[in-house]
Amino acid sequence: MQLKLLGCMVFGIMSMLGAEEFDPLNTHALVPNQQAKLASCATIDVRKTLGLSDVVMSALCNNPQTKIAWQTSLYQAAQVGVSRSAYLPTLSATGSILRAESSETQTGNQENVGVTLSYLLYDFGKRDATYDNAKSLLDVALFSENDTIQTVFLSAIQAYYALFGSNASLEASREAERSALESLNAAKTRYTVGTATPADTLQAQTAYSQAMLNRIQAEGNVKSAQGTLASVLGLLPDTTLQLQTPKLDIPSEVFESNIRALMEEAQKLRPDLMAAGAKIKAAEANIKAAKADNMPTFSLSATSGHTNTVFDTAQRTSSIGLYVSIPIFTGFNTKYKVQAAQQQLKINEAEYDKLSQSANLEVYQTYQTLISETQATRTSSDLVASAQASYDLALGRYKAGVGTILDLLSAQSALASAKQQYIQSLYNWYITKASLAKAMGSLDFSTIKGQP
Numbered sequence: 001m002q003l004k005l006l007g008c009m010v011f012g013i014m015s016m017l018g019a020e021e022f023d024p025l026n027t028h029a030l031v032p033n034q035q036a037k038l039a040s041c042a043t044i045d046v047r048k049t050l051g052l053s054d055v056v057m058s059a060l061c062n063n064p065q066t067k068i069a070w071q072t073s074l075y076q077a078a079q080v081g082v083s084r085s086a087y088l089p090t091l092s093a094t095g096s097i098l099r100a101e102s103s104e105t106q107t108g109n110q111e112n113v114g115v116t117l118s119y120l121l122y123d124f125g126k127r128d129a130t131y132d133n134a135k136s137l138l139d140v141a142l143f144s145e146n147d148t149i150q151t152v153f154l155s156a157i158q159a160y161y162a163l164f165g166s167n168a169s170l171e172a173s174r175e176a177e178r179s180a181l182e183s184l185n186a187a188k189t190r191y192t193v194g195t196a197t198p199a200d201t202l203q204a205q206t207a208y209s210q211a212m213l214n215r216i217q218a219e220g221n222v223k224s225a226q227g228t229l230a231s232v233l234g235l236l237p238d239t240t241l242q243l244q245t246p247k248l249d250i251p252s253e254v255f256e257s258n259i260r261a262l263m264e265e266a267q268k269l270r271p272d273l274m275a276a277g278a279k280i281k282a283a284e285a286n287i288k289a290a291k292a293d294n295m296p297t298f299s300l301s302a303t304s305g306h307t308n309t310v311f312d313t314a315q316r317t318s319s320i321g322l323y324v325s326i327p328i329f330t331g332f333n334t335k336y337k338v339q340a341a342q343q344q345l346k347i348n349e350a351e352y353d354k355l356s357q358s359a360n361l362e363v364y365q366t367y368q369t370l371i372s373e374t375q376a377t378r379t380s381s382d383l384v385a386s387a388q389a390s391y392d393l394a395l396g397r398y399k400a401g402v403g404t405i406l407d408l409l410s411a412q413s414a415l416a417s418a419k420q421q422y423i424q425s426l427y428n429w430y431i432t433k434a435s436l437a438k439a440m441g442s443l444d445f446s447t448i449k450g451q452p
Helices: 002-018 039-043 052-062 064-087 126-192 198-232 259-269 271-292 333-399 405-440
Strands: 090-101 107-122 297-308 314-325
Touching: 052 064, 052 126, 064 126, 126 198, 126 271, 126 333, 126 405, 198 405, 259 271, 259 333, 259 405, 271 333, 333 405
Parallel strands: none
Antiparallel strands: 090 107, 107 297, 297 314
């Protein structure tokens, strides 16, 4: 009877502890709920026209990378709960029922019921070090989650602008194709009236065929860019998206900053560097925990039991005492655990230095690229205007019979090249601007403020 009662009690306690929403140590509060912050993504309908902010929000909500990072943070929070449990007492119950037979031919059932309460009093800091290690690893996960969010953020921006860049390149290639056709028609007209040679027509035909090939390739690039953007948003690559056209202006900002100050700021803001620093703290705590394995532990234990024998007799037992466990020889296990933990610390420190150098280089290179793109965008804009004027002049001269086909084709090629350079430099500028914010560790929605 007592065994049944114990079983019901244990089952009830285990049911309560096993409930998924049961979080007695409140470990979920250790993780900022990024999914709750991004709850507005539930209202984003990808079937409607999306602006850049909608694209980024959808990517952050649906990209598998952000989901993995979020679940990793929850996992590490649970590990903190595991380390916290060492500060609480443990309660266990045992029970058995036996079929027994005595020498006097008496037979019957024998029940044994026991409860044990145990509490670790002192372990020379191992419990504290284990908790510190778990907390540091949680910090690693949280910083890594922030880094993942910024990475996906940048990927969405890159895919968004890359798609519009591909569309603009396609339109430029179509204009070049129309210009090449006009040149071909002009060459045919002059050949018909006898003012041009067959070579002019053949050269114009070759240029027109090349323009058609460039247009076909541009169409393929658009399809590829569409698939990339859909994939970043966590959708199938063949998903059709309706996008608002970005507002692109020729950059007028003068990016003259102290590059050393930018690198120093990145050292403070980059989440991947913060994660690497947290790994060092975790390794230091792990060394303390490993060293504590070689020290005694002091525990308090209390037990209470009840036995019903086959002879209809009952026996109660209880005890309470202080227990000391002293490791004497563990096969050098602790020795090598300490050595391994110390080497892991050195590895983490070296990885931090490596990442720090890479961060400085990334900031420096991205900053220099942004300056170059700023200048290139302004220059390429002037280049398009002059190339357009040169082409118009060459076409007019050729139609009037005073220009050559080579002059016309050269001007036509220069115009197509100038438009491609302008398109590429303009979209690259916006992508590089976001890349610099990512390199600094400060990429957020303020970076794309002003875009639809």
